[in-house]
Amino acid sequence: MKRRRRKKRVLRGCLSPAVLFLLLVLVLWILCARSCRQESVEITEAHGVPVQTLYIREGDAARPGIKRKIKYIVLHETGNSAKGADAARHAMYLRFNNEDDTSWHYTVDEKEIYHHIPDGEVAWHASDGLDNPGGNRNGIGIELCVNSDGDFERTFDNAARLVAVLLDAYDLKPDDIRQHADFTNKNCPETIRNNGRMEAFVTLVEQYRTSE
């Protein structure tokens, strides 16, 4: 009898930390599920501009599958002035020909938008690793096409329509619209920055947010 009682006490002594540990893991998991990830919203059009979906394959280096909280919109320009370097061309590149891990969420041209990675997943576009908070970790990366046979003014306008939808979808503010240059030493989005048009872009976004 004595021995059994001692055994029970020993068992209770061993189980308690284990149970406590499991409880701690459970609480952390619940807290993380609330604060570390966000459900992606699927959009098929942004204030009249069609949004096509061609996701990068799961498991590709460009799509690490890391879930995160969305805090920023990060603007970029492709820097690719070649004729035909439009959103569809970039989508095909990311889906079938990407040889490194570069990636972003949307590409915008003068006629349409392509969606490459669900918004709730990290993409590699802001040159800041997994800084927390950071452009990669918390930003939705949007590339504006600058192909010489495109119409940048319309691309600029279409990007504002997309950003308006995303701000509403994820409850973000105009201050959350950032530039690649905010996260690293790179002059991107180049033409917007060189022409001092960031403020005009944010104003345009706000106009689309209040229009129906």
Ligand SMILES: [Zn+2]
């Ligand atoms: Zn950039």
